[in-house]
Amino acid sequence: xxxxxxxxxxxxxxxxxxxxxxxxxxxxxxxxxxxxxxxxxxxxxxxxxxxxxxxxxxxxxxxxxxxxxxxxxxxxxxxxxxxxxxxxxxxxxxxxxxxxxxxxxxxxxxxxxxxxxxxxxxxxxxxxxxxxxxxxxxxxxxxxxxxxxxxxxxxxxxxxxxxxxxxxxxxxxxxxxxxxxxxxxxxxxxxxxxxxxxxxxxxxxxxxxxxxxxxxxxxxxxxxxxxxx
Numbered sequence: 001x002x003x004x005x006x007x008x009x010x011x012x013x014x015x016x017x018x019x020x021x022x023x024x025x026x027x028x029x030x031x032x033x034x035x036x037x038x039x040x041x042x043x044x045x046x047x048x049x050x051x052x053x054x055x056x057x058x059x060x061x062x063x064x065x066x067x068x069x070x071x072x073x074x075x076x077x078x079x080x081x082x083x084x085x086x087x088x089x090x091x092x093x094x095x096x097x098x099x100x101x102x103x104x105x106x107x108x109x110x111x112x113x114x115x116x117x118x119x120x121x122x123x124x125x126x127x128x129x130x131x132x133x134x135x136x137x138x139x140x141x142x143x144x145x146x147x148x149x150x151x152x153x154x155x156x157x158x159x160x161x162x163x164x165x166x167x168x169x170x171x172x173x174x175x176x177x178x179x180x181x182x183x184x185x186x187x188x189x190x191x192x193x194x195x196x197x198x199x200x201x202x203x204x205x206x207x208x209x210x211x212x213x214x215x216x217x218x219x220x221x222x223x224x225x226x227x228x229x
């Protein structure tokens with residue numbers, strides 16, 4: 001095969017299979033496909049990475065039940081029911097912000113309520129998920145979220161005096177809404193603060209407690225996002 005025939009064959013192969021170096025780049029000098037939006041790197045705008053936070057506030061609660069004893073459950077002589085109690089509730093969580101819309105991870109909450117005649121204590125441990133559904137739909141509410149908490153809970157209601165306590169341990173459930181405002185860049189990420197309202201419940205065969213909380217939530221996001229520029 002002479003040189004002229006070989007050169008013609010090689011040029012034809014390049015045109016057929018797109019192997020020409022000149023075709024591997026666009027007219028802008030970028031690699032082919034760089035303008036394809038599906039190939040662009042995705043970067044979070046508002047939230048990303050490790051999420052460490054706490055929330056706390058004033059709460060109102062009601063509790064009732066029996067001692068956690070098979071001989072006393074459902075016996076009216078051992079039934080306790082509190083009036084509306086005032087106290088405090090707080091939660092602590094370590095989550096991952098997967099994107100601007102969803103965060104998820106373990107949490108722990110504790111709450112105490114007391115009056116002249118009653119005292120109710122309780123805690124819950126499990127998982128917390130936060131969803132920010134309005135990031136694109138309503139930009140001014142892009143940092144508003146609904147969230148849920150679920151796990152294992154323990155509660156006790158005690159009438160002050162020589163009376164048996166109503167107590168139990170089984171399930172913990174919470175739901176709430178919150179809004180956050182960016183405070184400042186911090187340790188490679190940023191901090192945020194805002195109000196929240198939450199409803200929680202601990203239920204067991206022998207006792208239960210329900211409470212509502214209003215307070216403040218503070219959080220630190222560990223990764224840089226577009227708004228940090």
